[in-house]
Amino acid sequence: MTAAEPVPKETQVQAVFLLRFAQFVTWPSNAFAHADSSLVIGVLGENPFGDALNLAVKGETAHGRHITVKHLRNVGDIDGCHVLYISPSESTRVDKATSAVAGKPVLTVSPIEGFATQHGGMIRLILERGRASVRINVETATAAHLTLDARLLRLADVVKAP
């Protein structure tokens, strides 16, 4: 609430995680239209980041590509995204979003409960009792032809599909 910190720390951490995921995950080359196409992070639903995500990716690259952020109103707009962040506002529509990109090379990320275990998502952002952690469903990511860096897998809590 104080003027000094308009974006909560936890949200800033999530923004930086999205940047790191873009850098620690490898996409198949056919996921990009051109050699110099930028990597697109889509935010589906209410934007919890304020300016934080735009500022976090500003001037950064992933696999030599620029990173851009797109805000998506509904599931129909997700074409062209490489990372899909599903906002907590979508908690009742989460299955629709994950099935729309199933099998496509789109890395799905969300803080919604059960995202990686029950909703067909790949990376669940967890904030429990003030500590950030990550849960990854490797099977879903592999099925989408995404390769996850070993450093990421070592640090995350790895689960299988239900």
Next chain:
Amino acid sequence: MTGFANPKMHCRRPRKRTVASLVILLIGSQLCRSETNELQQSLQQLKNMQLEDLLNLQVSGLARRPEKLSDSPSAAQVLTGEEIHRSAATTLPDALRLAPNLLVDQIDSHSWAISSRGFNSSTSDKMQVMIDGRSVYTPLFSGVFWDVQNVMLEDLDRVEIVSGPGASLWGANAVNGVINVVSKSAADTPGALFSGGGGSLTHGYTALRYGDKIGQDLYFRVYGFGYEHDDTLLPSGKDATNEWRMGQGGFRADWLPKSGEIVTLQGDFYGGSFDQAAPGTTDVDGQNILARWTHPLREESDTTLQLYWDRTWRAIPDTFAEDLNTFDLDFQYRVPIGERPQVLTGLGYRLYVDDVQNSEALAFLPAHKNLQLFSGFIQDEVTLVDERLFLTLGTKLEHNDYSGFEIQPTGRLAYKPGTNELIWAAISRAVRSPSRIDTEFFAPGEPPFTFQGGGDRFQSEKLLAYELGYRQQITHRLSGSVSLSFNDYSDVRSVEPLNGSTTEFIILNELAAQTYGAEFSLNWQPVERWRLRGGYTFFHKDIILGDSQDINQGAGEGNDPHHWFVLQSMLDLPARFEFDTIVRYQDNLNQIGPSVPAFIALDLRLAWHATKHLELSVSGQNLFDNQHPEFGPPATRQEIPRSVFGKLTFNF
């Protein structure tokens, strides 16, 4: 400034803009830029961290809580540490006044009447109150000695307040409501903090805390605080003699070895005294220590084991003294079934070892008593229609030494017409099991007795509660809730003539009661810098005498107003100033028992964050009148004066 006089030097500036508006624009963009800069710096720090460190980073977890609340099929309200910080509160009861679904009346410098859903009195006995998992109501009268329930307000995470029965989870005594006080994890309170203040009613307020980290995963803090509360006033305006002095210290350690695994050890000790005109000063002290281990099993599933010991001592000269030791063991298991969690189940054991020193005036007989409480509960949430309709069924089964087995079930139906709406309905049974004052109380202290406890004849007071509620998150800046309740009480406590006598009386359960009420709450943030929150409660109570010859004609069981409201405004001003307002209104207390006139109370707070490390604040409480009574009969009651308080908080 000469530059502004020469338009050529600012050729791109739109012509119509005056110098003044340009200056405002510059200041505005400067403010924006400094906020953006701060965010950028903070992000850069995070980006400089290794992935590993980022995953271990401690960040506040508060933002999730309101979402959980909006899913809760009960009349729950949450006060955040921030909301309490921005009130003029110096004590826990002061902070509880911010909850719209609680009625908090100050009786004198150190006593309060606090309850939800009525039956409010200095010995309100239908509330379950917990501080960090430690139950603090006394088996002496099933109520709370609020003067010894102190917490370091700076380290408070939140207070959850459920109006209505919570007995299926929290057990006997959670009849009219549950108050759950939760302090921050030691991981969230790093560094040193010093807070000092004083004013017309509270003197010498001093609080110190130091928190740090040992190795990778172990966090701790130690704290201490003390204060003196001046006398409240007699109706004549003279000081009543009841100055209150309190000192408290303690620690908390949290070990977080891996995600979801938490081991907490915490303890407190306190001592204090309250002046009395006669026969003399009351002394209190207490110590407690608690260990809790939460162990994750798989996703959304964990077990929690908790153990605590709590000792309290209170000596009221020529009246009574009590040494109470409480030992408690609690185990809880949480498992997900299907999409929405969960099955929740647990077991508990509590032992009270109570030693009373009796006086000529009154006696608890036997003076020494061990009381055992065995409990178990199970709760399951079933999805009836995917994403729409949920049914929660649960029950607590308890065994206590007075009334034996008690079963306290609940059924709660929740319907979500949309993402941000919830309609819920509940039927619950709860009991207020007998306490020592109901069964083993005698006055005077030696026979022949005028009053005596009901012994085996006193039963539990029983409640069947019907509730209906609605919550909506209208926009991300506006949310509200309504809850309606109808409560049907039977076997309510009464004081009856013993065998038709006119001089001897016994405590029994010959009354019944029905209450109904409506609670409204609102949370609105019209602009980023301004937040409003609060609520209004309507409440009506009928005591049913039936065949009872209760000597109080039902007036012994609390006194409640028909209407009350609280409104809190929190406004962030430029230059790191905060201006906060609280308005409270309480209707006449006249439903039954002694009448107390209606009052409006106004609290104001102005704070300045001089730097990131220094906060200065000045606040005023009860500014509308010189003094007003809030509770009690005219002959003996005290009145609460207007007061001012200044505080300095330094943290680094």
